[in-house]
Amino acid sequence: MSLNSIVCIKSVVLSAPDGVGRRTPQNSDLNPFDRPALEAALRIKASLGGSVTALTMGPAVSIEALAEAQAMGVDGAVLINDPSLAGSDTLVTSRVLAAAIGRLTPYGFVFFGTRSADSDTGQVGPQTAALLGVPFVSGVKQMQPASDDWDITRRMDEWEEVWRVRLPAAVSIHPxxxxxxxxxxxxIAQAHDHMKVQSWSLADLGLPADRVGLAGSPTRVANLKKVKRQRTCRMLDGEPREQVEALVAYLGTKGLMGS
Amino acid sequence: MSTPFLNPKHRLLRRTVRAFCEKELRPIAGQIDQEARFPWEVVEKMARLGYFGIQAPVDLGGAGLDAVSYAVIIEEVSRVSAAIGLCLSVHNSVALYPIVAFGTPEQHRRWVPDLAGGKKIGAFCLTEPNVGSDAGAVAATAVPTPDGWLVNANKVFVTNGGIADICLVFARTDPSAGRKGISVIVAERGSKGFVVGDLEDLCGMRANPVSSIRLYDCTVPKDNLLGSPGQGLAIGMAALDTGRIGIAAQALGIAQACLEEGVRYANQRQQFGVLLARHQAIQMMIADMATQVEASRMMVYRAAALKDQGMPVGLAAAQAKLFASEAACTVSDLAVQIHGGYGYSKAYAVERYYRDARVTRIYEGTSEVHRLVIAREVLNG
Structure with a gap:
């Protein structure tokens, strides 16, 4: 059994821009949450065979994220780059990715990171799966073939669930x-000296311009500003044991530590 | 940092190497310095990832990268552990490179895959107790016999000496030919008469097992001559042209680390009620450090880029090595000064950087020899 996987990745902005930031190679990097997704796909390929394709939508600088995916070992890379995509929200991004995935059939799994390090919505994975009409499991830590199906273990704080799904399916990988x-x-030498990125435009995907970009997006970023977090210092009184108990109790109520 | 010399490949390399070094080398860098221990557990990982065959051809097991990539890698490794940067620089540029450049196809098959894969470590054996800057005065001898070369040599301050398997030994094959009578013989550890001396107890670069290597009536196969008889110093100088880019990149990495630590400390330490960074005296130091680092970087990358374009690189490499190594000493000195008493303590990394920086002005040609090389080129055009 061989399996073709698609990994949706994103070139993220490293430092928060003031207002609308210009994307440069220096302030962009492969979304760190996408690296575990690439790893999961590559491990399935190593055990079952098949192929892994990295897919991204974004400005031309995204090609550097695809190169990193190639250096990790993916077989193919697709960049969806079109001027009319500027201003796309997560719904449009999902629409465009779903259209591109439709051209990459047959596939078994579509992989996502749980979220992006810059906009942090976690919406693109589940929305894309919904548009494709395939099952979606989030926060996945393990994937096992089980006869015709797959057993997918997802991890939450102190729980694990196992879901049995039939392919094709989509997953987001726990970081x-x-x-x-x-x-x-x-x-790295190989990825850059023998770059094999397919570049697709909107026309290649058959999507009209008014369904994408700002025009097609039901949401838009109205304002973006830096927030300085207030830091407070609270002194604990009492003997060391009492201080530790007070600290543990406080962290427990904040949900930062298990009880 | 942004620089016009780097393309997307170099940027990915920098990020990749930095991530690896932060994860694997940073936690142990201070400890291996104090214990004077060579960290095989990390080096083996680096070997599998291609760090020991950076510029070697892909079909011989190398990573097939260019000289700018090489400089970026040495800079980034040295930013975390200069001693490991040194190991890579010497192995790649003055052991492996001459074999690739001057070796026969048969010699390539014998040595390059093992060296490029890091299964064997290389060393460059030129310096002797009485032969330093005066490389032409080599006293080691290699006498042709029916069984091969009979080599007698006392080589000192051999970087990687304690772990090296394949050593390029500079020895006199024609006693009457002066500088033209020196050849490069490749000696392998384990041969009869091949002795590794005690490790040096050095001021810096302590995680690198620098030792003497002595050959006592060591018989080396006839085919282990690299290049032709008498070509030794020419091979050595070609290797050192490349090596200088590596050492310059290493000095740059140390200086970069010093700048980062200086900035970090200046932004956390308060005196007279304000951060050090608010004191103009400290700002002057930070400005000088940042400028020296950036100037070094431009010179190092320029030399590497010239090499990649097939241009003459001797002058640019010598200038980069001279400037970057002097800058590393200045910048590490300022980093210690910003830290005050703490900078003189092993509790802070700048103490190690200060010791590591010093030798970059000495090895692979002293600053003074580099000035001679530069003056000769400039005066004679």
Missing amino acids: MAFSPRPIPLAG
Whole structure:
């Protein structure tokens, strides 16, 4: 059994811009939450065969995120880049990705990171799955073939659930679950010297311009400003044991520590 | 930092190497310095990822990267552990590179895959107790016999000496030919008469097992001559042209680390009720450090870029090595000064950087020799 996987990745902005930021290679990087998703897909390929394709929608600088995916070992890379995509919200992003995935059939799994490090919505994975009409499991830590189906373990705070799904399906990978492989230097040379990125425009996807970008987006960012978090210092009184108990109780009520 | 010399490949390399070094080397960098221990557990991972064959051809097991990539990698590794940066620089540029450049196809097959894969470590054995800057005065001898070369050599301050398997030994094959009578013989650890001396107890770069290597009536196969008889110093100088880019990149990495630590400390330490960073005296130091680092970076990348374009690189590499190593000493000195008494303590990393920086002005050609090389080029055009 061989399996073709698609990993949706994003080139994220490293530092929060004031207002609308210009994307440069220096302030962009592959979304760190996408690396475990690439790793999960590559491990399935290593055990079952098949192929892994990295897919991204974004400005031209996103090609550097695809190159990193290639250096990790993916077989193909697709960049969806079109001027009319500027201003797309998560729904449009999902619509565009779903249209692109429709061109990459047949596939078994579509992988996502749980969220992006810059906009942090976690919406694109589940929305894309809904548009494709395929099952979606989030926060996945393990994937096992089970006869015709797959057993997918998802992890929450102190729980694990196992879902049995039939392919094709979509998953988002828990950030702690699949430790991404270190990239070999030869992979970097290979990825750049033999770059094989397919570039698709809206026309290739058959999507009209008014369904994408700002025009097609039901939401838009009205304002963006930096927030300075207030830091407070609270002194604990009493003997060390009492101080520790007070600290543990406080962290428990804040949900930062299990009870 | 942004620089016009880097393309997307170099940027990905920098991020990748930095992430690896922060994860694997940073936690142990101070400890391996104090214990003077070579960290095989990390080095083996680096070997599998291609760090020991950075510029070696892909079909011989190398990563097939260019010289700018090489400089970026050495800079980033040295930013965290200069001693490991040194191991890579010497292995890649003065052991592996000459074999790739001057070796026969048969020699390539014998040595390059093992070296590029880090299964074997390389060393460059030129310096002797009485032969330093005066490389032409080599006293080691290699006498042709029916069984091969009979080599006698006392080589000192051999970087990687304690772990090296494949050593490029500079020895006199024609006693009457002066500088033209020196050849490079490749000696392998384990040969009869091949002795690794005690490790040096050094001021800096302590995680690198620098040792002497002595060959006592060591018989080396005839085919282990690299290049032709008498070509030794020419091979050595070609290797050092490349090596200088590596050492310059190493000095740059140390200086970059010093700048980062200086900035970090200036932004957390308060004196007279305000952060150090608010004191103009400290600002002057930070400005000088940042400028020296950036100037070094431009010179190092320029030399590497010239090499990638096939341009003559001797002058640019010598200038980069001279400038970057002097800058590393200045910048590490300022980093210690910003830290005050703490900077003189092993509790802070700048103490190690200060010790590590010093030798970059000495090895692979002293600053003074580099000035001679530069003056000769400039005066004679």
